[in-house]
Amino acid sequence: MTDFAATKAMFDLPEGVIYLDGNSLGPLPKSAGARVQRMLTDEWGQMLITGWNKAGWMALPTALGDRIGRLIGAEPGSVVTGDTLSIKVYQAVASALDLNPDRKVVLSDNGNFPSDLYMADGLLRSLGDAYELRVVDPEAVAGAITEEVAVLLLTEVDYRSGRMHDMKALTELAHANGVVTVWDLAHSAGAIPVDLSGCNADFAVGCTYKYLNGGPGAPAFIYVAPRLAERTRPALSGWLGHEAPFAFDLDYRPGSGIERMRVGTPPIIQMTALSAAMDIWDLAVMTDVRAKSIELTELFIERVEATCPDLQLASPRDPQQRGSQISFRFKEGYAAMQALIARGVIGDFRAPDIMRFGFTPLYIDECDIERAVGIMADIMQNRLWDTPEYRIRQRVT
Numbered sequence: 001m002t003d004f005a006a007t008k009a010m011f012d013l014p015e016g017v018i019y020l021d022g023n024s025l026g027p028l029p030k031s032a033g034a035r036v037q038r039m040l041t042d043e044w045g046q047m048l049i050t051g052w053n054k055a056g057w058m059a060l061p062t063a064l065g066d067r068i069g070r071l072i073g074a075e076p077g078s079v080v081t082g083d084t085l086s087i088k089v090y091q092a093v094a095s096a097l098d099l100n101p102d103r104k105v106v107l108s109d110n111g112n113f114p115s116d117l118y119m120a121d122g123l124l125r126s127l128g129d130a131y132e133l134r135v136v137d138p139e140a141v142a143g144a145i146t147e148e149v150a151v152l153l154l155t156e157v158d159y160r161s162g163r164m165h166d167m168k169a170l171t172e173l174a175h176a177n178g179v180v181t182v183w184d185l186a187h188s189a190g191a192i193p194v195d196l197s198g199c200n201a202d203f204a205v206g207c208t209y210k211y212l213n214g215g216p217g218a219p220a221f222i223y224v225a226p227r228l229a230e231r232t233r234p235a236l237s238g239w240l241g242h243e244a245p246f247a248f249d250l251d252y253r254p255g256s257g258i259e260r261m262r263v264g265t266p267p268i269i270q271m272t273a274l275s276a277a278m279d280i281w282d283l284a285v286m287t288d289v290r291a292k293s294i295e296l297t298e299l300f301i302e303r304v305e306a307t308c309p310d311l312q313l314a315s316p317r318d319p320q321q322r323g324s325q326i327s328f329r330f331k332e333g334y335a336a337m338q339a340l341i342a343r344g345v346i347g348d349f350r351a352p353d354i355m356r357f358g359f360t361p362l363y364i365d366e367c368d369i370e371r372a373v374g375i376m377a378d379i380m381q382n383r384l385w386d387t388p389e390y391r392i393r394q395r396v397t
């Protein structure tokens, strides 16, 4: 059983803040500061370049990959960390296309995070006019999986509404049509149990700064199914994905298995912060996290609907159909979110009218929900959002 009171005590959250935005940027693990400081002074400071071997920096991308792999049902040795998620999307789609060379269509949906579509579009444009990025409604994805499609690129949990695709069913359908799958787990890893191996997924990517709490700019991760790894040709063929980086050969030969998805020098300071976050994840069982997340989201919906009738649920009502976030529609959602943030309840706003709240059982509990909804009810019932200050539209995160 996961001890959520213990995990909550391991995060540094500002006094008086109820943080419902861990689906965008997770909070600071208390141990991260000292851990990073130690890495700086004892490793970088004292070991200098020998730290790559002596301190295990070179092995950190795969070591962290395995720790993340446990949370997403990946086989040991099938996940590596590094780069940004946008880069990993590009890398996965390029490799997936390469495994299906006679087909030219990448299929995605318009609920996908824009960066995934931008990266796929940029890649396809560089490959020539024969290639097509086909973007359909989320509900139309299954029907659009045909033998014309090379790659299916989907984000499992919709960043705006929290609506979840059925990874197992869509992967099965894709394979039945000869389609290679790329799953973006940005809003899944650490939010819901994922079973990449059980779903027979091909490629998956994700970030570590959201539910995994690795910090701003924490590295992304990529998964390649072991059955495909030795056949995968990396388009981003950087030297650290080479079979023998320190041979400095002029010809590229991919490294073994997942190692080939490495590109360049790993961000060790960020990875050290992520290691501290993963220590907390080592204490968590994903099925407990999911059960608690459902309890929290159900409580939140019930209380908000009882006290804030102007807000309309934009997430699936059935908890099995959504990830670990709840979104409400409200025409003045931006102003309302600013008012909430000013009172210490931090969620975020997504255009045009979505107020988004993330639920993260590692550090959010029922008391937080009750307090957050109390503040929300006060703001909504008394129109406290209706001030020029809150209504001003600024850059939003």
Ligand SMILES: Cc1ncc(COP(=O)(O)O)c(C=O)c1O
Residues within 6 Å of the ligand: 084, 085, 086, 087, 113, 115, 116, 155, 159, 184, 186, 187, 207, 220
């Ligand atoms: C689903 C999804 N894909 C891709 C990205 C882009 O990630 P990054 O900024 O790390 O490249 C994000 C978040 O920013 C996301 O939510």
Ligand SMILES: Nc1c(O)cccc1C(=O)C[C@H](N)C(=O)O
Residues within 6 Å of the ligand: 023, 024, 025, 113, 159, 397
């Ligand atoms: N990655 C982000 C950033 O660098 C700045 C602000 C926000 C983000 C996010 O992650 C946004 C997030 N992907 C979303 O779901 O909207």
